[in-house]
Amino acid sequence: MANVVVTVSGDIxxxxxxxxxxxxxxxxxATYDKKxxxxxCEFTNHVLVSMMQGREWQVCYTxxxxxxxxxxxxxxxxxSNSDLYxxxxxLVS
Numbered sequence: 001m002a003n004v005v006v007t008v009s010g011d012i013x014x015x016x017x018x019x020x021x022x023x024x025x026x027x028x029x030a031t032y033d034k035k036x037x038x039x040x041c042e043f044t045n046h047v048l049v050s051m052m053q054g055r056e057w058q059v060c061y062t063x064x065x066x067x068x069x070x071x072x073x074x075x076x077x078x079x080s081n082s083d084l085y086x087x088x089x090x091l092v093s
Contacts, residue, residue: 003069004059008091011035020068037092042085049088059084 002018011034021028032051041048046060046067060067061078070084071077073091078084 003071005071006073006091008074013037013091017068018071034092040085040088040092042082045081047081047085047088 005016007014013032016029036052038052039050046058049057058067059070060081061084063069073087
């Protein structure tokens with residue numbers, strides 16, 4: 001099973017949480033409207049994605065810590081956390 005896979009269609013972002021989704025507390029898949037994402041911030045070892053409802057995700061392209069690993073965004077794998085940040089910023093623009 002994959003890690004996090006993100007796809008975009010128009011203003012809708014679909015997130016497949018892969019190995020992180022358990023179907024009870026954490027969703028298997030979810031859709032979000034682009035306008036609900038309030039910020040994307042790059043840190044040294046991860047990227048923070050914040051939503052209007054107060055939900056946040058700490059993601060990375062590869063992990064040695066407790067972050068969600070993003071396998072791909074629209075079928076393109078990020079090559080670094082900086083690249084992941086750039087892809088997420090484009091995605092929500």
